[in-house]
Amino acid sequence: MNTTKIGIVGYGNLGRGVETGLKNSDDLELVGIFSRRKPEQLDTSSPAYHMDELAAFKDKIDVLILCGGSQKDIPVQAPELAKAFNTVDTYDNHNEIPNHFNRLDKIAKEHNTVAVLSTGWDPGLFSLNRLFAESILxxxxxxxxxxxxxxxxxxxxxxxxxxxxxxxxxxxxxxxxxxxxxxxxxxxxxxxxxxxxxxxxxxxxxxxxxxxxxxxxxxxxxxxxxxxxxxxxxxxxxxxxxxxxxxxxxxxxxxxTSESETAIYQFGLDLDSNPEFTAAVAIAYARAAGKLARENQFGAKTVFDIAPSYLSPKSAEDLRKELL
The missing domain is CATH 3.30.360.10 (Dihydrodipicolinate Reductase; domain 2)
Structure with missing residues (x-):
């Protein structure tokens, strides 16, 4: 099993959710948390560093999970960090996603990185289910x-x-x-x-x-x-x-399904913790980003572009045996 080394950028609610969620995945390893705050100000026992130190970890981190806000942080951080790292973000400004994709795709292809954007549950899982529902019906x-x-x-x-x-x-x-x-x-x-x-x-x-x-x-x-x-x-x-x-x-x-028959396709979520679930989705796509990078499938990717099997730590054989 390949171990994917993860870095967390930003340590608010989502960053803490990623830190917690990584403990559930044996194939993922947290290398460090990177924040604009001083490391000693973060309430964590995980390795913590100032953002200024991130460049020194270029060869030590496989995927960065960007946990800043969509309004001000991700539009600035994602294009810059994609020059040196594979990244996953949870950018949720629906109207600006096409522009965000185009910026990241150009940079990621120029620098041979993978930039997975707009993960989470909406955009993210809800987006996938809108696609499934419209394709089926x-x-x-x-x-x-x-x-x-x-x-x-x-x-x-x-x-x-x-x-x-x-x-x-x-x-x-x-x-x-x-x-x-x-x-x-x-x-x-x-x-x-x-x-x-x-x-x-x-x-x-x-x-x-x-x-x-x-x-x-x-x-x-x-x-x-x-x-x-x-x-x-x-x-x-x-x-x-x-x-x-x-x-x-x-x-x-x-x-x-015919002139006289109606079908209802429904996908729902009921979450005790929005940030922890959003983090869990981002973590699964970080695993996928690591796999894509190892296959040299560089560029920006959305949830529409990534095969479901890439989200799982299980082999294709095990998935067919256990889940299909």
Whole structure:
């Protein structure tokens, strides 16, 4: 069994999730955590280093898992790091994924690296299941419902707004639409009207509440166009009521197998910890990235481009025997 040596870039909720998840895989080895903070400031017993030290690990790490935010970190870090390392990221700005892919593909091919992007569960597993559902049921409609639960990407985007001390964002689907799809009823769906976004935040001292709220509700790609509720609370309430990170959601396709027969394709997740599950998906794709690099299959890759067998530590023979 090949051991793939992993580096973690960023040590927030997702980075901690990757650190935890790697303990479940005997074929993956954590080499170190790399952060912009001083190593001694990180609450970890794993090897930890400052980002400035990462270049020295070029020949010691097979795959970097990038655990920064999609709004500010990954767009900068991923293209730069792909020049020297195979990378996996969880970039979740759906509208910008094509541009992110094109940037990474050019760099990865020039430098003989593999850059796997937009892993996680949406984008990621949900993306795959939308593809499966549409391919199997070409005549029909696909519906994606997120939540109820905490969105890491949207929460990170709110926390980066000037004047915000801490924040979480919950995505809440309209249950009447979910039930209608399950009941094979015709549904007028678009993702903006099918969900509500609810924000709870703690303000910095002297922050302008109205200005902060306006920046949030008009934020392109994250809140603009959605019904968004912004609630300002104190730190004690935040700590008491918003420490957990549950999430989940459902992909459904309502399709016709013939003029008179309807089929419902459904894939769902119910997660106690959004970051730990997102990390688990990224870890599986880090294993795949290591395999692709060993086969010289360089360039950017999405979940659509990677065979499922590459995600597993098991041999092709064992997969056919045990799972097929």
């Amino acid at each position: 070409p005549k029909g409609e696909t519906y994606t419902f997120w939540g109820p639960g905490l969105s890491q990407g949207h929460s990170d985007a709110v926390r980066r707004v000037s004047g915000v001390k801490n924040a979480v964002q919950y995505t809440v689907p309209r249950e009447e639409l979910v039930d209608a799809v399950k009941n094979k009823e015709a549904v007028d769906y678009d993702k903006l009207s099918a969900h509500k976004r609810v924000v709870y935040l703690v303000l910095e001292e002297k922050a302008d509440e109205n200005k902060v709220k306006e920046i949030i509700v008009t934020m392109p790609d994250y809140f603009e166009g959605y019904e968004t509720e912004v609630n300002v609370i104190d730190q004690a309430t935040f700590d008491k009521e918003h420490a957990g990170m549950p999430h989940g959601g459902t992909v459904m396709r309502q399709g016709k």
